[in-house]
Ligand SMILES: Nc1ncnc2c1ncn2[C@@H]1O[C@H](COP(=O)(O)OP(=O)(O)O)[C@@H](O)[C@H]1O
C-alpha cells in the first residue's frame with residue numbers, strides 16, 4: 001500500500017469510526033455453510049466486532065460445539081460454563097448466558113463441548129427445531145444484530161439457527177470446490193422456509209480467503225456472482241495471515257491488527273452488510289455519507305487483481321467438452337468440466353480431476369482446504 005503525503009489512502013481503507021445505519025428491527029443472521037474451514041467463524045467474529053465498533057448493539061451466538069467463535073472473542077467456554085447449550089435445552093435464558101466483551105455493545109453467548117450432546121438430546125424434545133427461536137425471541141429488543149455461528153453440518157443445531165434467523169450469510173471460500181455443497185445448503189434453506197420459517201432468505205454471500213496467486217480464484221468469484229447474483233458482497237476477504245493469528249490472542253483481526261488487509265476487508269464487508277439494512281434506494285446516499293465513492297471497492301476485492309478470462313457457462317456445462325484457458329491449456333475435462341456448472345454436486349467432489357494445470361492440481365493435492373471442521 002502506498003501511503004504517504006503524495007499517496008493519500010483511498011476512502012475505503014480509512015473506514016471511519018462513525019455510526020452505521022441501525023436496522024429498524026433486529027437483524028437475525030445465521031452464518032452457515034456445512035463445509036468446514038470456509039470462514040464462518042472468522043466472518044462471525046470480525047463482523048460482530050466491526051458492527052459493534054460502529055455503534056450497533058450486537059449479540060453473537062456460538063452454536064458450534066468446537067467453540068471456535070468463543071475462542072475468537074476471547075470468552076470463557078470450558079465445559080460447564082453457562083452457554084448456548086443451556087439456552088437451547090431451556091435451563092437458562094439467553095440473557096443469562098450472554099457475556100459482555102471488551103468491545104462496547106458486543107455480547108457473546110459461548111459454546112462449550114456440552115453442545116455436542118444437544119444434537120441428540122434435542123431429538124426427543126418438543127419443538128426441537130425452534131428451541132433457539134424461542135430463546136432469541138426474549139432478547140430481540142436488546143440488539144440490532146444477532147449473529148449465529150453455525151457448526152459445519154446440516155444437523156439439528158444448524159436447523160435451529162435457520163429457524164431462528166431471518167437471513168443466512170453464506171461464506172464461500174475462493175477455491176475450486178467453492179460451490180460444492182452450496183446446492184445442498186440452498187435446498188435445506190428452501191425446506192426450512194417451506195415448513196418452518198417462511199421469512200428465511202440467503203441474503204448475503206461473502207467470498208473468503210481470496211488468494212491472488214491462485215489463478216482460479218477470480219474465476220471462482222465470477223462463477224459465484226453469476227449464480228448467486230446480488231447477494232454476493234462487493235468486498236472479497238483476502239487470505240491474510242493476520243486474520244488467522246488473531247484468534248490465538250482471543251481477538252478479532254480488527255483489534256489485533258487494524259491496519260492489516262484482513263481487518264480492512266472485514267470492516268468493509270461489515271459496512272456493506274450494515275448498509276443493506278437500508279432500502280435499496282437509500283444505500284448509495286449512505287455509502288456516500290460514509291465516504292465510499294461509487295465503484296470504489298475495498299482492498300482484497302476482485303477488482304484489484306487482473307482477471308483470468310473464463311469460458312462461458314455453456315461451454316463448461318457441455319458434457320465432456322474440455323474447458324480451456326485462453327493460453328490453450330486444458331483446465332478441465334469430462335465430469336470436472338460439467339461440475340464447474342451449476343448446481344455442483346454435494347459432497348465428495350468431482351470424480352474427474354482431469355486436465356487441471358499441474359500448479360492447480362498440486363495446490364488441491366494437500367487437502368488442507370478440505371479438512372472438514374478444521
Ligand atoms: N481471510 C483469512 N486469511 C487467513 N486465514 C483465514 C482467513 N479466514 C479464515 N482463516 C483461517 O482458516 C481457518 C478456518 O476458518 P474458520 O473461520 O474457522 O472456518 P469455519 O468456521 O467455516 O470452519 C481458521 O484457521 C482461520 O483462522
Ligand SMILES: [Mg+2]
Pocket residue numbers: 040041042064068069150151
Ligand atoms: Mg467455525
